[in-house]
Amino acid sequence: MTGRGRFWFVGRRLLQAIPLTLVLLLLVFAMLKVVPGDPALQVAGPRASAATLQAIRVHLGLDQPVWLQFVHYLGRVATGDLGTTATGSTKVSTLIASGTPVTLVLLAVSTVFTVVIAGATALLAARRPDGLADRLINVVAAFGVGVPTFWLGIVLLAGVALPTGAFPIGGWGDTPATVLRAAVLPALALSVSVAPVLMASLRSGIVEARRSEYHAAAQAAGVRGWTLTRRFVLRNAAVPPVSLLAALTTLLLSGAVVVESTFGLPGLGLSLTQAAQNRDFNVIQGLTLVFSLAVVAVNLVGDVLVALLDPRVEV
Amino acid sequence: MALVQVLGRRRARRGSGATALVTGAVLLTLLLAASFAAGALTGHDPALTDLTARFRPPTAEHWFGTDQLGRDVFARVLVAAGTDLPLALLGAAVPAVIGIVLGALAGYARGWIGTAVMRLADLIQAFPSYILLIVLVFLLGPGAGSFLVGAAVGAWVTYARLVRGVVLRLRELDYVRAAQAAGLGHTRVLLRHVLPNALPQAVVYAASDIVLALSYLAALSYLGLGIQAPGIEWGQMIAEGQPFLRNQWWVSVMPGLAIILVGVAVRLIAGGLERRLQR
Numbered sequence: 001m002t003g004r005g006r007f008w009f010v011g012r013r014l015l016q017a018i019p020l021t022l023v024l025l026l027l028v029f030a031m032l033k034v035v036p037g038d039p040a041l042q043v044a045g046p047r048a049s050a051a052t053l054q055a056i057r058v059h060l061g062l063d064q065p066v067w068l069q070f071v072h073y074l075g076r077v078a079t080g081d082l083g084t085t086a087t088g089s090t091k092v093s094t095l096i097a098s099g100t101p102v103t104l105v106l107l108a109v110s111t112v113f114t115v116v117i118a119g120a121t122a123l124l125a126a127r128r129p130d131g132l133a134d135r136l137i138n139v140v141a142a143f144g145v146g147v148p149t150f151w152l153g154i155v156l157l158a159g160v161a162l163p164t165g166a167f168p169i170g171g172w173g174d175t176p177a178t179v180l181r182a183a184v185l186p187a188l189a190l191s192v193s194v195a196p197v198l199m200a201s202l203r204s205g206i207v208e209a210r211r212s213e214y215h216a217a218a219q220a221a222g223v224r225g226w227t228l229t230r231r232f233v234l235r236n237a238a239v240p241p242v243s244l245l246a247a248l249t250t251l252l253l254s255g256a257v258v259v260e261s262t263f264g265l266p267g268l269g270l271s272l273t274q275a276a277q278n279r280d281f282n283v284i285q286g287l288t289l290v291f292s293l294a295v296v297a298v299n300l301v302g303d304v305l306v307a308l309l310d311p312r313v314e315v
Numbered sequence: 316m317a318l319v320q321v322l323g324r325r326r327a328r329r330g331s332g333a334t335a336l337v338t339g340a341v342l343l344t345l346l347l348a349a350s351f352a353a354g355a356l357t358g359h360d361p362a363l364t365d366l367t368a369r370f371r372p373p374t375a376e377h378w379f380g381t382d383q384l385g386r387d388v389f390a391r392v393l394v395a396a397g398t399d400l401p402l403a404l405l406g407a408a409v410p411a412v413i414g415i416v417l418g419a420l421a422g423y424a425r426g427w428i429g430t431a432v433m434r435l436a437d438l439i440q441a442f443p444s445y446i447l448l449i450v451l452v453f454l455l456g457p458g459a460g461s462f463l464v465g466a467a468v469g470a471w472v473t474y475a476r477l478v479r480g481v482v483l484r485l486r487e488l489d490y491v492r493a494a495q496a497a498g499l500g501h502t503r504v505l506l507r508h509v510l511p512n513a514l515p516q517a518v519v520y521a522a523s524d525i526v527l528a529l530s531y532l533a534a535l536s537y538l539g540l541g542i543q544a545p546g547i548e549w550g551q552m553i554a555e556g557q558p559f560l561r562n563q564w565w566v567s568v569m570p571g572l573a574i575i576l577v578g579v580a581v582r583l584i585a586g587g588l589e590r591r592l593q594r
Contacts, residue, residue, distance in 0.1 A: 023438060034454055146526045146578025150537050151553055151571035158564040254443035258534045262557075272446065273538045276453045284453050291446045299441075 083282035102267035122202035141196035170264035205237030246302025336587030350397035359387035406528030414474025422482025481513035
């Protein structure tokens, strides 16, 4: 792919993301129309007079046509105004700003664990395809997907955190060291359910690369050991998993929502589940927007990465 | 989830798959049957609270110990199977049926229907599954019905893509053309001549999706958004036991073993089905 071709591909992919983003915004806006109950009545309380209700509707802009309400919503989102929490004490944007770093650290540590676990097991399994190690890893991987993340988190709390005292029983830290320590067990619980997918893809890539002619040629030329693995096997086996990356990140993000509750990590996922329990509409609406836009961005980055790495992608 | 199926894509293994299929089915049937006879099997009434017998560790008397109200955890785990298994089966079957119908429509009719269905599929995949599920449950209120709607909305996409692909390939083949030329109606061609070719793979997907549906149900209930007390569900039991993790780990840990057992049984069934289809 030429430099210009890449440039156009990235540009076109960016343009394609715009309509999807608009539809997502429309959907998130429409949530307000679907949720049961009159918003004005919820603000005013059950004993408010008709006149008070009408005044609140005007104040909230609910008397205007729906399309105008949507335009106003877009304006508020553009300025970062997502309303306040149900108690009115905190801005939703503040909540999102404080939760995002927690969720991002959790995702980053889980990604490292996932890649290390998947890479090591894939290399081990691909050593002798259909050998004992390969079959054992395949069985463990198949069941790893079925183990509930939150339950694994609880087992890690009861079996590792409590007896050893090396990790907090929940909650977050305030220095880099305590933050990392707080992230280790939840990230481990999270990666166990995701690593098998990456492992399967890597394993078949490695097996294929070992059967290839360039591998045989490199061997014949006297390349062996770790150099052979790194330069001729892993580099070629890594291309298909890169296209899985976006989907895996989405899986991790999805799992993080649940695992944050298990470990009491003050991230975006914990805010989402608490808001669902307390029926806090603004928080749900704001977080849904953040999560869905994050997935659009992750897929965008994933597609661009694949295009940059793999010369075979058509432009 | 298409991703989970990446794992299943291995070369055909030895054997017809009948043993695995039967073993998995027997495991699930036994578990379901045990849920109806939990009291008789364990010798403990799953609903009976006995404050003198709180937090007994696992023994021969109480296999999985007792909980904070002195209830037998093993009896409760068995009873919960009566909630979890039917809901997990439905949670896998409903999206499969919806996805197969929409996918067949999208592939056979093409035109604007096909485009609309596939755009909708793209849109749904823009939401991470748990987030979609939590938002839907928020809009509909917690409970089994909301779980089923959430599972259906999120999971039909895989089936629609699969079936649409097969239908698009088959509709140009001679035998389908011949059936159409013979004057058979579209419904009949679709149902009798096209769809049967797409179904086997969809059934394998649906079988392995039982695990996924169960993990959604358990996670929702664990978060307090699924099955509510006095209903008994594995994820809900795990959540109830979590405050006592320090000294009474069994209250929370034991119900998870049931989820893993179902996972094993479903893997056996899906693997067995796949091997039978590959023959």
